[in-house]
Amino acid sequence: MSRPLRIAIIGAGPAGVYAADSLTKSETPVDIDLIDRQPAPYGLVRYGVAPDHPRIKGIVNALHRILEKPEIRFLGHVDYGVDCKLEDLRHHYDSVVFATGASDDRELNVPGIDLPHSHGASEFISFYDGNPEAARDWTLDSTSVAVVGAGNVALDVARVLAKQPDDLLSTEIPDNVYQALKSSQVTDVHLFARRGPAQTKFTPLELRELDHQPGMELVVHPEGFELDEASEEAIRTNNQVKNVVKTLQDWALRDPREDSARRLHFHFLRRPVEVLGTDRVEGLRTEVMELTGDGNVRGTGEYETQEAQSLYRAVGYLSSPLPDIPFDNDSGTIPHEGGRVLDLDGDHIPGVYTTGWVKRGPVGLIGHTKGDAMETVNNLLADAETAEPAPEPDPSGILELLDERGVAYTTWEGWNRLDAHERALGEARGRERMKVVPREEMVRVSRDED
Known part of the structure; x- marks a missing residue:
């Protein structure tokens, strides 16, 4: 050619x-x-x-x-x-x-999942990341929140919900996101994992980052914190699993902090079976699971209920x-x-x-x-x-x-123009960048149109 x-x-x-x-x-x-x-x-x-x-x-x-x-x-x-x-x-x-x-968010097929205040993780992430296709407003009137998932996306959602909003002011979050988080009523975030601590998909760095959030207490519930033969083998042969389990064990054993305005709870071996509520989410019903020795789990027929006024599912993307x-x-x-x-x-x-x-x-x-x-x-x-x-x-x-x-x-030259514009907006607020959210404004700035 x-x-x-x-x-x-x-x-x-x-x-x-x-x-x-x-x-x-x-x-x-x-x-x-x-x-x-x-x-x-x-x-x-x-x-x-x-x-x-x-x-x-x-x-x-x-x-x-x-x-x-x-x-x-x-x-x-x-x-x-x-x-x-x-x-x-x-x-x-x-x-x-x-x-x-x-x-797109993978579905969680349990009764009640479509109740108001039940969200997919990507919906919330798109909101706080200023995606122009996402909602501009977000209601955070819940005191107790359930997050379903055992990967880094679940950690991100739980961390942002439990974090003090002023600690995000150094980032590029848009003003509408900061204002929504500032008005949040959240005091407790409960993260539920279907399997044990050795089977989570957390990466050690993202997990340890949680311990550097001012005003946030990390609570690892001993019920469900179990290791079977497959878990022990994974700890011996996989440094990532070893570090994740050790971090969680250390948190489970330490004394509570005295100055915590918010708490992030870890619940292992808990399978969601029903989202409770009538007009909105009121709680999450889970089945207690047990490890089978090979890293898999089975239900025990025992159930627990956690009060929560909203739920976020982080069970995968599509x-x-x-x-x-x-x-x-x-x-x-x-x-x-x-x-x-x-x-x-x-x-x-x-x-x-x-x-x-x-x-x-x-x-x-x-x-x-x-x-x-x-x-x-x-x-x-x-x-x-x-x-x-x-x-x-x-x-x-x-x-x-x-x-x-x-x-x-828009073009690469247009992106550089928008990039400079966002940096200028951030500089005026003492920040590195403040992200432009509305699509029409992004296009206007990129194309240098009045």
Whole structure:
């Protein structure tokens, strides 16, 4: 091919950016458009990571360096399936990579889960991260809150609920989020894990961070804090499990703090069976579980009830189906073979690929998407040698199409403008950044429109 390979990547979060980076490092000349429905890049890092995680937020710096590469062009505020469809992309690009992630909450199928004040974790995270698609107001009138889950997302939700709001003022949280947290009535947050402490998915660093929150007492309830043979083996052979269990054991044994305005409780071996209430959440009924020796659990037939006026489920994420793209509803992923998207007959759809959580499911940390991207990119480049080229590959073609359809797309230059604007807003308040939330304002600033 006498010209660079034209590639569209749908999704400008870590998975999409890492795929673009891998492509630019190959021996094949490439010309890449990173397309995202949000006016700003970074996806999960901007809208799915708690604002008080500066270490993870630091990943933005690495993503920024990649997006500055001359082979990569960012096109934001372009919604695939609304502003453009697969046929359009295949007309203007030789290959299309879907890296749309997973932002929907997995269901918790128990009676009462649909009561008012029962929420999915991603709803709350989108609120406090200032996602323009999220609610702008959040009611925090509960004194006791239940959080269901045993991973870092559950920790994030529980920590933000139990944290003193003034301790978030140094972060980029928007004013409306601070005001909602400032008015919170929460005194106790109860986190429920179905299995034992050795089977949780907490990472040691995120768990230990909880112990540095002023005014928050950590209460590990001894009931359910059990270890079986499989747990002991995991502690011996896995440093992460060892550190998590030791941290929890230390908390369980220490004396309570005297100055705690809020408490975060850990309940292990408790399976949610019913959300109680009539007009809103009033409590959570759980079954007491027991370990079976192999790391699994079984019910005991004993039940407990915890008073709570709201509930947050953090039991996993799901990807959303995409127009014109096959989707496996059971796994919540795009059917693929090595990143090559497969049709209903199991054949590769020419020129169409996937990477990230929509490819493999919402498992692993952000950095794990690098290896995922490499597999997809290698197969894409191998196929490109014999693939049919795009009919209209000129980079201006997709822009003309978007202009014709009245799409107010944003660019990398526009993001830098919005980035500077947010930093200026933060500087005026003595903060590093204050995030702009309304989509129309993000677009206006990015496009330098009055």
